[in-house]
Amino acid sequence: MTEQNSNYLHGTTTVGVICTDGIVLASEKRATMGHFIASREAKKVYQLGDRIGLTLAGSVGDAQQIVRGLTVESKLYEMRRKEAMTIKGLSTLLSNLLNSNRYYPYSVQLLVGGVDKNGAGLYSLDAMGGTIEETKAVSTGSGSPIAYGVLEDHYRENMTVNEGAELAIRALHTAMKRDSASGDAISVVKITKDGFLRMEEADIQKIRGKLN
Numbered sequence: 763m764t765e766q767n768s769n770y771l772h773g774t775t776t777v778g779v780i781c782t783d784g785i786v787l788a789s790e791k792r793a794t795m796g797h798f799i800a801s802r803e804a805k806k807v808y809q810l811g812d813r814i815g816l817t818l819a820g821s822v823g824d825a826q827q828i829v830r831g832l833t834v835e836s837k838l839y840e841m842r843r844k845e846a847m848t849i850k851g852l853s854t855l856l857s858n859l860l861n862s863n864r865y866y867p868y869s870v871q872l873l874v875g876g877v878d879k880n881g882a883g884l885y886s887l888d889a890m891g892g893t894i895e896e897t898k899a900v901s902t903g904s905g906s907p908i909a910y911g912v913l914e915d916h917y918r919e920n921m922t923v924n925e926g927a928e929l930a931i932r933a934l935h936t937a938m939k940r941d942s943a944s945g946d947a948i949s950v951v952k953i954t955k956d957g958f959l960r961m962e963e964a965d966i967q968k969i970r971g972k973l974n
Contacts, residue, residue: 764773768928769793769816770948771950772858772895773901773939774789774790774804774805774806774818774819774820774902774903774904774905774943774944775789775790775795775819775901775902775904775905775906775909775933775934775937775938775944775964776788776789776806776817776818776819776901776902776903776906776907777789777817777898777899777900777901777909777916777930777933777934777939778792778817778873778884778886778896778900778901778928778930779898779899779921779926779927779929780875780882780884780896780897780898780899780915780926780927781882781921781922781923782920782921782922783882783922783923783927783952783954783955784814784877784882784923784952784954784955785834785875785876785877785882785883785884785923785926785952785953786923786926786929786930786950786951786952786953787815787816787817787873787875787950787951787953788807788817788888788902788925788927788930788931788948788949788951789806789807789808789817789818789819789903789934789942789948789949790806790905790934790937790938790945790946790947790948790949791803791804791806791946791947791948791949792804792938792943792945792946793807793822794942794943797812797942799945800818802945802946802947803946803947804822805949806818806819806822806825806835806949807949807950807951809958810828810829810833810836810852810874810876811836811840811846811847811852811876811894812846812848812951812957812958813846813876813877813878813953813955813957813958814836814846814847814852814874814875814876814953814958815874815875815876815951815953815958816829816832816872816873816875817872817873817875817902818871818872818904819869819870819871819872819891819902819903820869820903821826821868821869821870821906822873824868824869824870825868825870825872826905826938827868828856828870828872830917832851832852832855832856832859834881835855838854844877845876847878848878848879848880848883849875849876849877849878849882849883849884849885850880850883850895852874853874853883853885853887853893854893856872856887856891857887857891857892857893858878858891860887860888860889860890860891861890861891862891864890864891867889867890868889869887869889870938871886871887871888871889871902871903872886872887872902873885873886873896873900874887875953876953877953877954878928878948878957882953883895884896884900887898888958898913898917899913899914899917900913901913901928901933901937903943904941904943904944905934905937905938905940905941905943905944906937906939907935908937908939908940909933909934909936910933911936912929912932912933912936912937913922913929913933914933915931916933917929923952923953923954924952926952927950927952927969928969929965930950931948931950931969931970931973932969932973934948935948935970935973936973947963947966948966948970949961951957955971958959
């Protein structure tokens with residue numbers, strides 16, 4: 763798959779869950795071009811810092827450009843200030859970037875989440891730079907209406923990141939059954955004060971195996 767083609771890959775379902783000990787970010791891996799499945803291994807969950815992640819729904823090429831810029835800016839901030847940028851600060855930076863391109867908008871819908879000195883934080887952003895601080899669970903992309911049904915039914919207060927990961931997998935697994943633009947494998951990240959951890963494929967499949 764070339765970089766040029768990646769600009770036109772769309773379709774996804776992403777999920778973010780706030781937990782007592784951190785954040786869970788997850789997505790399926792299918793990328794589509796119209797009715798054509800262009801990739802079954804598209805990367806949609808990115809690491810922006812030691813304890814910060816981002817999920818994308820929309821144009822892969824646009825999102826990759828955004829991730830490169832944010833990664834550089836966050837590293838420069840850390841070098842100058844001798845501390846990591848907060849989740850709120852990074853989401854504000856991203857909001858300003860998206861809003862400054864509102865007449866030629868990036869075709870994306872993003873989730874930014876992680877753990878900083880203030881605790882866990884999760885924000886959703888639209889292509890115009892609109893930002894919402896999430897307090898429970900959120901989903902973006904073409905399969906989000908289906909995923910929300912699962913999240914609202916099964917989310918509860920005081921969930922751990924392990925429980926949040928199972929909920930995210932359940933929501934994605936269900937969305938993938940009905941949304942043709944979502945499918946194939948699932949990527950899950952757990953972010954706690956101890957760092958950024960990607961779940962192993964075998965562990966994800968073990969949870970999916972228990973679902974109908």
